[in-house]
Every structure is written in C-alpha cells, then in structure tokens.
Amino acid sequence: MRKAIIAMSGGVDSSVAALLTSRRAEECIGATMKLFQNEDVGESREKACCSLNDIEDARSVAYKLGMPYYVFNFTEDFRKEVMDRFAAAYLEGRTPNPCIECNRFLKFDRLYRRMLEIGYDTIVTGHYARVEYDPQRERYLLKKAKDASKDQSYVLYNLSQEVLSHTYFPLGDYTKAEVRAIAEENGFVNARKHDSQDICFVPDGDYASFIERHTGQPSVPGDFVTADGRVIGRHKGITHYTIGQRRGLGIPAASRLYVCSICPGTNQVVLGDDKDLFADELTASDVNLIPAESLEKPVRVLAKIRYRHKEQPALAWQSGDGLLHVKFDEPQRAATPGQSVVLYDGDIVVGGGVIC
DSSP states (O other), X not given: OOEEXXXXXXXXXXXXXXXXXXXXXXXXXXXXXXXXXXXXXXXOGGGGHHHHHHHHHHHHHHHHTTOOEEEEEOHHHHIIIIXXXXXXXXXXXXXXXXXXXXXXXXXXXXXXXXXXXXXXXXXXOOOSOEEEEETTTTEEEEEOOSXXXXXXXXXXXXXXXXXXXXXXXXXXXXXXXXXXXXXHHTTOTXXXXXXXXXXXXXXXXXXXXXXXHHHOOOOOOEEEEOTTOOEEEEESOGGGOOTTOOTTOOOOOSSOOEEEEEETTTTEEEEEOGGGGEEEEEEEXXXXXXXXXXXXXXXXXXXXXXXXXXXXXXXXXXOTTSOEEEEEEEEEEOOOBTBEEEEEETTEEEEEEEEO
C-alpha cells in the first residue's frame, strides 16, 4: 500500500481507520462522499447542519492527521444506484438492504474508480471486516472482524476480486471499545459520537412516505387476504409492509396475524399465522462468490438471511442458470425477497445473493 484514499463519514470508525492507515501508507487523502441533497430526503435546507457537522468532523480529523481532504459529489450516482433501487424494490413487493447497494455501487465502485483516476492504489473504509490473500486458492478472501458484535462482512459480500485486492479494512482486528479508546487518545472530536442506526436517506424511518416523495406515486390501498384468497381487510399500500410484520396491520383477529407475502400484481398483502413464515429452502439471484468462481457441487455452510440473523447450518449449491440455492437444516423464519443471504465457512465469507 503506497497511496490510500480513505472514505471518511465523520464517524469515529472511519476516523480511526484514517489514523491507522496513515501509519502504514506513504501517502493518504481523506474523502467524504456527498450522497444526497437534504430536499431529496424530506429535510429542509436549514436542517443541513447534521450533514455539515459530519463533513466538519471528517475534515477536522484529516487535518489533524496532516492529510488532504476532499468532498466528492456522488449525488446522481447515489440517487440512481441506491435511492431509485430502494423505491423500485418496495414497489415490487421486496424489502431491500440499501447499505449493501451503497457499498457495492458507491464505496467500492464509484469511489474505487475515483481512486484509480487519481493514481492511488488502495481504498480504505471503517468497516469491521478483514481482507486476506490466500496463496493456495490464489484469491483474496473476505473474513469476519475480530469483534463479532460489530462484524460487517454481511454487507460486503458483493466485493469482487479486483476490488478486494485494492481494499484495506484497518478495523478488522479491533473491537469497538478499542477504536473509541484510540480516538480519545488522539483527541478526535468524534471519539464519543453515536453510531448511526437509520437508513441515511430515510432519517425518520417512514419508508412509504419517502417512496411517495421520491417516485411521485401515492400509496394505493388494497386488500389484506388470507392464503386461500379470502378478503379480511384493507391495507394502506404495499410499500407500508414487509414479510414477518405484525404491528400496524389494524386487523382485528382471534390470533396474531403476520405479513406472509406481498403481491404487487394484484396489490394484495397476504396475512397468516407465524408458522406460515417458516421455510427450509430459498433461492437467490445476483450472486457473488469470493473464494471460488462458482459452487460446482453442494457445500456445507452457515447462512444468514439478514444482517442481525444468527447464522444457520445449511447446504448451498448453484444451478446451471447461476442461481444460488440454500437448504437449511431447520426451517427459518421470514426469508424476505430483496434481502440478501450470505454464506460463511467459519470466518470466511463464501458469498451471497439477493433472495428471490
């Protein structure tokens, strides 16, 4: 690593990543990606202080470390690759993970290409994960972080061999407590800054309202139905619901009802019992594998069907059309179209795909 470009969000993780990288690389620059205008996410211009504070925090750390700092305007890319995809998925009855799309299309594509354009050789982020080269496989591997409670390998499964070969995750061998301690020892202004928990472009968590603003399409009410087609109520529009949801249905019933499937073609939301949410097999598309080009034969893995899901033993294989098939040892609850299934072999990320 000679010249590194460090993605700096203004948070403590990317700031410490910048510090650790500055001790290894010959030359570093810090960069914040401007991803959206406040008006695009329903905020007024006057409330831009939050995003400006993040930029000022990142700039403060970069200057403290003696490295140049830039803000790159990627708003058009973010709108097309993340916000548009997010809205389209919900309108199609799926529940996407925009953090995965942002990593794939912004941090490790658009910023990666900018890195190449300016003649740098490494992209650095504050993700909790590790990259190692395996000489036997002759491939770069993505591995879990030391701090299991902060591990972010799940949202990075889409990284290609080319990108992995130019990526450094300095926090992979640290715990969150150690990272905050390093920030405090070095006098960083964001040492105690809280981690962001929300989707950045939907700060109030109201996905349906965001989609209406973003697409100009109002929510269209429709029928709640049972699995056999019996109408039992009216819903507010399919963008208000996701698989496994129980709250906010407004349907009086003798037993608890859950969203079991969403049907955009008929504008219906199918409700059922909790037991109806369990299945032992799923299929995924848009597959990316890391230790190998393909799964030529079934392999034993541990699989996660969402970020906070506990890994479960399963058998995984690819069919001739490239689709990924995962059969769990035990039925899993609410495998949701649009979310990603990610496979592990110990601490190694085998790969993953989008549940369909």
